[in-house]
Amino acid sequence: MNGQTAFPVPGVRLGIAAAGIKYAERDDLLLIELAEGGSCAGVFTRNAFCAAPVQLAKRHLQAGAPRYLLVNSGNANAGTGVQGMTDALRSCALVAQATGCEASQTLPFSTGVIGENLPMACFEAAIPKAQADLDENGWQRASRAIMTTDTRPKLISRQFQLDGETITVTGIAKGAGMIRPDMATMLAYLATDLAVQPALLQQCLEQAVHPSFNSISVDGDTSTNDACMLLASGVSPHAGVTDADSPAFNSLCEVVSEVCMELARELVRDAEGATKLVEILVSDAADEAEARQVAYTIAHSPLVKTALFASDPNWGRILAAVGRAGLQDLDIERIEIWLDDVCIVRDGERASDYTEEAGQRVMDQQEITIAVRLGRGAVESRVLTCDLSYDYVKINAEYRT
Amino acid sequence: MNGQTAFPVPGVRLGIAAAGIKYAERDDLLLIELAEGGSCAGVFTRNAFCAAPVQLAKRHLQAGAPRYLLVNSGNANAGTGVQGMTDALRSCALVAQATGCEASQTLPFSTGVIGENLPMACFEAAIPKAQADLDENGWQRASRAIMTTDTRPKLISRQFQLDGETITVTGIAKGAGMIRPDMATMLAYLATDLAVQPALLQQCLEQAVHPSFNSISVDGDTSTNDACMLLASGVSPHAGVTDADSPAFNSLCEVVSEVCMELARELVRDAEGATKLVEILVSDAADEAEARQVAYTIAHSPLVKTALFASDPNWGRILAAVGRAGLQDLDIERIEIWLDDVCIVRDGERASDYTEEAGQRVMDQQEITIAVRLGRGAVESRVLTCDLSYDYVKINAEYRT
Incomplete structure (x- = not known):
């Protein structure tokens, strides 16, 4: 996968930092920025013990107008009770501080060990660094920053023509173990530059997730932190998607499904110990x-x-x-x-x-x-x-x- | 378990032979004889692909008056279609020939590899040998003859006093892998010398199996050949059990449950690769x-x-x-x-x-x-x-x- 071309998605920038959450000197923090006016769709784990960041990401998605996704590896912030929610809220406040947006415009995501509190000092130091690092060409490094026991990054990128415009769909994911997604799998992020009305974006994502991430299983263990997000920046000159019966929506769904399916296959190929x-x-x-x-x-x-x-x-x-x-x-x-x-x-x-x-x-x-x-x-x-x-x-x- | 005392059960004899079904010179055939007039209860796998011998054992149990259980290890006679049923019927006919009973009075059981036909020549030669070997003291050797990947035999034997009579309950089982019984586990045989009315014997067995064999799991894989049988020879001088509300029935149920629970624990302890x-x-x-x-x-x-x-x-x-x-x-x-x-x-x-x-x-x-x-x-x-x-x-x- 290392040789996979990552087409940048206009209107989506990625910033990476080494926060020292579990290991020193390893990229483990990712900030994804969505252009103002873009839309965001998400599906989340159905595990009843869903982690604090998952609960908060759902709430902030409902609140509308998300601008940032904050992702860390090395610590899942799951099974951490009240302190876990306090830490997740604080991480969003830190993004707000660094970027000038509202705390409710950040969706937090965590992956790693269950049951330990987030080391907030690491977040305080690293979030401004990730913000300063924001770049449309950050996909390759982002795909590595979210890894845990994965042996290789997963990145799939496609371009297609729509009414004379070139549209991009790029996605990254991480997997390895505790994989039997029941809604989406742990940490997959896709983005397109097409403008898509939020309800249609959600529909597009749910259709794509069912036969891909929701149809894989390494060990039958559904993670507490699963999430799959699809961003649409709307920066493309294309007029955008506002109708579920339009050819544009069909084309987008087809490519998003293909990217999800390829990422899902990569997750299983790189599952813990997998040889087949x-x-x-x-x-x-x-x-x-x-x-x-x-x-x-x-x-x-x-x-x-x-x-x-x-x-x-x-x-x-x-x-x-x-x-x-x-x-x-x-x-x-x-x-x-x-x-x-x-x-x-x-x-x-x-x-x-x-x-x-x-x-x-x-x-x-x-x-x-x-x-x-x-x-x-x-x-x-x-x-x-x-x-x-x-x-x-x-x-x-x-x-x- | 090797040191476990096996109290013989009056009215129940066991004959063992080395039939060469999978390995040469290893006891792999067991014939259990129940005294005339004794009763027999059984529970069987719910796997839809239940093996030919399981289907036939159920049918012959329904027909009433079982006198013999024929058990082989090394070949499960499962997934063998029409030929599998022909072979299972033939094995009962061979027991009838050697013992003078009806073929329908034998219940056949097989364990081992799935999808291969039974080597009938081995059965033809070995069944008369097992018949000649019938002995009330055969429990220890019987517990070894039914093993597949088990590393040690499982045998539990108890005696209790009932209205001045000593009553015996002795049981053997084999396990190791493909163990998540959904009715009973692969090959467990218990016997008592008490006289027990068949419906009550069945009730006693079902009560005992639920918290024991039906509450263990090694790998979640329910076998195609699971069966657990309880024989009551009625040879004891005790008047016997004809009432579900009697203290005698309660005592029997308690001891049968204890024997099942101990055998179930032994199965899990000796599960494939188990260390805990x-x-x-x-x-x-x-x-x-x-x-x-x-x-x-x-x-x-x-x-x-x-x-x-x-x-x-x-x-x-x-x-x-x-x-x-x-x-x-x-x-x-x-x-x-x-x-x-x-x-x-x-x-x-x-x-x-x-x-x-x-x-x-x-x-x-x-x-x-x-x-x-x-x-x-x-x-x-x-x-x-x-x-x-x-x-x-x-x-x-x-x-x-």
Whole structure:
């Protein structure tokens, strides 16, 4: 991803600083500035223990007119009670001081260890530095500043033509562990220079998040700090989007969805300890809920995940996961299971033409699709996941993230 | 467990043979004989892909008058379709041939690899040997014959006095992986010499299974072959149990529950790669469903399990799991989380008197209780689980079980 071109988004500037929150001399504070009059959309974790910054970001988003997003890595400010909210409010006040905006115009975001108070002295010193650093070309450094156990930054940038104008959509994200987003995933920020009416921007983001960030799972653990934000600066000469039925809105949604999907894939590829990217496609379902239920049951099965790590075509474990997914009146004789183009189960038993060699060939790949046909309807759903390796255990047993 | 005394159960004989199903020269076939007139109760997996022997065992149990249980390790006869059912029927016919009973009086059980056909020649040769081996003192060898990746046999035996008679309850079980029983766990067999009316025997078993086998989880993966059977030979001189309100029924239920609970604890202790036995106690819940939902969310969290493996009091991961468990209107300010006698979270944030040293002291133990008080009602539920270690990944990545 390092070679990914980051098209700057006119009307959006990024400032980065090394605040020393967890590690010394590492960029860990990011300030994103949105041009006056721009709009902002966001989706947030559904974890009941949502962190103080998430609560405050939601409130400030409701208040309208957001101008700044403040992001720190190294400390999640979650499970910190009253002090956590005081610190989050104070961080917004510090941005107001440095920029001249209102405190309620800043949305705060934090990622890192749960249950420790924010080191506010670090914020006091670093926020003015980040403000002084604001630049439209800050995306690459920003993508690194928000990392925790990520091994590489995630940045996707696209341009498209709209009524003769070049429009940009650039996005960054961080992931690694505690990933089973239930609304959006931990810290993804996208921006465009197109003018978009706020309700439509929110609609565009929600549509894009469902099949991307909300359809990935590393370990089934939904973070307390998930958030995905989409900014629209409106600085483009284009007249902007005010109608959900317009071609302009469709074009924007398409590109935002693509950027979200690519970022989501990058999150799974760089998940803690992951060696494989696995797509679970459940089709012929009666409704989306049951398709996702089966997909997530497979995606969360430690036995399936360790078999994937071992490149072992141990399809009995996939079959057992489908069987325990809790679907009422599941007719196992109608079920098919495929590894890429190899049918392993047909009519509820091993396909007669299946060979271990064919299964092995697919399992040896770095990217694998497990497809399950339920034979109950016409709905399909996809979930992206990864394998479970020694390194996942190592990373989560040895380090407190 | 090797030193555990196995009291023989009058009216129940066990025969063991080395059939060579997966490994040569290892006991892997068990025949259990119940005295004529005895009764039999069973609970089975709810996995929709339940194996051929499970389907047949259920049918033969319904038919009444079971006399033999036939158990093999090394091959699960699951995901084997029509051939699987043919083989299971044939194995019952072989027992009928060797013993003179009807084929429908044998209940077959299999455990091991999924998706391979049973090697019937092994059964043909070994069943007569197992029949010839039938002995009331076979429990120790039987507990070894049913093992797969278990590192040690599980056997619990109790005697109690009832109206002047000594009554015995002896049970064996096997476990190791793919363990989140949803009805009973893979292969547990208990027997008593008391006479018990079949409906009451079933009630006794179901009561005992709920808080024991149905409240443990190693990896959230419900097996295709789970079964737990309780035999009552009625050979004891005691008049027997015919009334659910009798002191005799209460005494029996108490001892059967104790044996099930001890066997369940042994299964978790010897789970694949497990280094710790962890009890999750969720109390002050509005109902049992939500208590279990929270308990299983914690028990299945890879992040909580790796922290347990590392003896890291990383309580933020427990808090995050409670928060994502999906309870409606969860008031996080009423929640308490305890590690044994150490309160780590109170009023939704770190307890003011919590110290890392106190948390570390509990996490260093081999047996740990994680207690969550929801502040929503008066119901509690317990789930037993274990940690997630390198060895779990190793066992499931390197071997096809």
